[in-house]
Each structure stands twice: as structure tokens, then as C-alpha cells.
Amino acid sequence: MSNSLHLGRLFGIPFRLHYTWFIIFAIVTVSLSMYYFPNFYPLWSKSRYWIVGIVTSLFFFASVLAHELAHSLVCLRSGIPVKSITLFIFGGVAQITREAARPRTELVMAVAGPLSSLAIAGLFTVVWFLARGVSEPVAALAWWLATINTLLALFNMIPGFPLDGGRVLRSIIWAVTGDYRRSTRIASLTGQGIAYLLIFGGVLIMFRGYLVDGLWLAFIGWFLDNAAVQSYRQAVLRDSLQGFTAQDVMSVDYASLPGDLTIRELVEGHLLRTSRRYFLVTDDGRLSGIVTLHNIRAVPQQLWDTTSIRQAMTPTEKLKVAQPGEDAVSILEQMVEEDINQMPVVREGRVIGMIARDNLLHFIKMRSELRI
Numbered sequence: 001m002s003n004s005l006h007l008g009r010l011f012g013i014p015f016r017l018h019y020t021w022f023i024i025f026a027i028v029t030v031s032l033s034m035y036y037f038p039n040f041y042p043l044w045s046k047s048r049y050w051i052v053g054i055v056t057s058l059f060f061f062a063s064v065l066a067h068e069l070a071h072s073l074v075c076l077r078s079g080i081p082v083k084s085i086t087l088f089i090f091g092g093v094a095q096i097t098r099e100a101a102r103p104r105t106e107l108v109m110a111v112a113g114p115l116s117s118l119a120i121a122g123l124f125t126v127v128w129f130l131a132r133g134v135s136e137p138v139a140a141l142a143w144w145l146a147t148i149n150t151l152l153a154l155f156n157m158i159p160g161f162p163l164d165g166g167r168v169l170r171s172i173i174w175a176v177t178g179d180y181r182r183s184t185r186i187a188s189l190t191g192q193g194i195a196y197l198l199i200f201g202g203v204l205i206m207f208r209g210y211l212v213d214g215l216w217l218a219f220i221g222w223f224l225d226n227a228a229v230q231s232y233r234q235a236v237l238r239d240s241l242q243g244f245t246a247q248d249v250m251s252v253d254y255a256s257l258p259g260d261l262t263i264r265e266l267v268e269g270h271l272l273r274t275s276r277r278y279f280l281v282t283d284d285g286r287l288s289g290i291v292t293l294h295n296i297r298a299v300p301q302q303l304w305d306t307t308s309i310r311q312a313m314t315p316t317e318k319l320k321v322a323q324p325g326e327d328a329v330s331i332l333e334q335m336v337e338e339d340i341n342q343m344p345v346v347r348e349g350r351v352i353g354m355i356a357r358d359n360l361l362h363f364i365k366m367r368s369e370l371r372i
């Protein structure tokens with residue numbers, strides 16, 4: 001569901017690989033084995049380039065994991081549970097369930113990652129120093145990893161939220177002003193400013209003829225801008241939902257249908273005639289599943305007359321369901337983490353409401369417009 005592969009647990013924290021990681025793994029391995037190593041060490045055999053390339057990539061992977069693990073361990077020590085660590089295209093994300101309650105905690109949490117990257121860089125520098133003249137492949141591997149971990153530390157210290165440096169900036173402003181939301185705003189805006197600079201610089205470099213380098217820089221800028229906007233929104237939403245339960249934020253504006261309806265009947269009788277994108281499937285008032293556009297598209301059109309929505313739906317066992325008293329912030333986090341758009345609120349097997357991500361925004365907007 002969340003496009004990632006569960007790999008195992010470290011210190012009790014589940015860790016996963018997002019599918020984009022495989023892309024970056026391939027890019028790193030290919031560029032090391034086909035360009036970087038052949039360029040600096042022209043005398044190696046072809047198989048050696050590939051073996052050293054793959055081993056170096058695996059160490060790179062371990063370095064990124066160690067960076068995230070450092071954040072996570074500080075979180076755990078400060079009493080903040082860590083749900084999971086996911087590695088994806090630009091590194092990793094440690095999914096923490098709560099934000100730090102104090103600026104000092106956030107500061108320590110944020111610097112732990114870059115510091116561990118620097119420590120790893122130092123370690124590989126020592127390995128490089130010892131391996132020089134003894135084993136060229138080991139020295140080559142160590143040198144590249146020392147460099148990349150230094151870059152990783154530097155990149156993450158860019159002072160734009162949600163990067164580590166942005167979190168450091170936020171914690172400092174937060175400590176000075178005591179205003180959590182404003183400090184998040186400033187740190188995100190700084191992130192966006194830096195992102196635009198990177199995009200601008202990237203385009204400039206492209207015009208100077210360095211197409212690939214410029215494109216990369218612009219791409220990183222674009223990514224950073226997206227991340228800044230999204231995590232700011234997330235932070236505001238999270239902040240505004242503080243103290244509410246599922247029952248408070250759920251919507252009672254949903255529709256349920258009997259499971260023996262055919263898909264054709266659903267599409268022509270309901271889906272095209274309302275603005276709803278999903279329907280609950282119930283039997284005698286008990287929830288048996290949800291049918292969404294996604295489910296319908298999975299069934300070939302010639303089968304729409306003969307397939308019931310019960311056969312096409314996502315059954316309750318596979319759904320995330322909220323309890324009425326559950327904390328709204330943690331529900332939002334589950335939805336984000338697992339990429340779910342709607343979640344039924346269920347009391348003793350019966351649906352009493354729906355939480356949709358858009359609904360949460362509506363809830364916040366209405367409350368702020370009504371000033372309640």
C-alpha cells in the first residue's frame with residue numbers, strides 16, 4: 001500500500017525500503033562501476049569495478065540507515081516513539097509519531113543525523129588512510145564513502161525545514177520566540193528560499209552547458225521546495241488537530257450500499273450521479289468493506305454486470321479502522337504513512353463516521369473561519 005518493502009527491525013524499529021530506493025541504488029552502482037572507478041583506477045578488471053561498485057553502494061545504504069537510526073535513537077531516548085524508518089530516493093525518513101515537545105529535544109534529535117554522518121565519514125577516512133598502498137579497492141571504496149557521508153551531512157544541514165538543518169533552525173527560533181508555529185513557518189520559508197536558489201542556480205548551470213549537473217541541482221531544489229511546502233502544511237494540520245479525537249473530526253456525510261449491488265449499478269446509479277469517490281459496503285448495518293474508484297478500475301469493464309461490489313471492495317480486515325476516541329493526530333499520521341485517503345470510524349462493528357484527509361482540512365478551515 002505504501003510502496004515500500006518491509007525489511008526487518010532494528011532496535012525494535014521496523015525499517016523499510018521505498019521502491020525509489022532501488023532506482024537510486026542502481027544509479028549509484030552504475031555510476032560508480034562504469035564511470036567513477038574506471039576514471040580513477042583505469043587498470044582494474046571489469047568484474048572488480050562491479051564488485052567494488054556494489055559493495056560501496058551497500059555501504060552507502062548502511063550509512064544512510066545509520067543516519068536515520070541516529071535520529072531515531074535520540075527520539076526513543078527522549079520518549080518519542082519511532083514508528084518506522086523508510087529509505088527512499090533522497091535518503092531516509094524516520095517516522096516519528098510525535099514532534100518534540102521542547103526545542104532542546106528537537107535540536108538534539110536533528111543534529112544527531114548529520115553528526116553520525118560526519119562520524120562515519122571520519123571512520124572511512126581512517127580506513128582509507130590505513131588501506132592506502134595496501135589494497136587499492138578498499139582505499140577507493142573508503143575514499144568515496146568518506147566524501148559522500150560528508151556531503152550527506154552538509155546537504156542535511158541546509159537550514160530549510162524539513163531537512164535536519166531546518167529543524168535546527170526551527171528549534172533555535174522556537175527557543176527564542178516560544179512560538180512553535182511561527183518558527184515552523186520561518187524554517188519552511190527559508191527551505192523554500194534555498195530551494196528556489198538551487199533551481200535558479202541549476203538553470204543557470206544548464207545554460208552554461210552543464211546540462212546534467214544543472215538538472216540535478218534544479219531537481220534537488222524542486223524536491224526541497226515540495227518537501228518544505230508539504231511538511232509545513234503537515235505541521236500546521238498536526239498542530240491544529242491537537243487535542244481532538246476521531247469522533248470530533250469525522251464526517252457523517254458518507255453513503256453506504258449493500259454488497260450485492262453490481263459494479264455497473266454502482267457506477268451508473270451512484271458514482272456518476274454524486275460527487276463521492278468511495279462508498280461503504282455494509283451488510284445489516286455492519287461494515288464489510290469500502291469500494292473506491294481504485295477498486296472499480298481493477299475490474300475489467302466487461303465484468304461490471306456480473307461482479308458485485310462485495311467482490312471488488314477492499315474488505316474490512318484489510319482496512320485501517322479508527323476507534324471513536326482515538327487521537328486525531330495519530331490518525332492523520334497513519335493516513336500519511338500508509339497513504340490512505342479515508343478511514344471509517346467504527347463503534348462495535350458499526351460505522352459511525354468517516355475520516356477523509358480532505359475532511360480534516362475542511363474541519364480545520366471551518367473552525368478557523370468560525371473562530372471556534
Ligand SMILES: [Zn+2]
Nearest residue numbers: 113114156164
Ligand atoms: Zn537526517
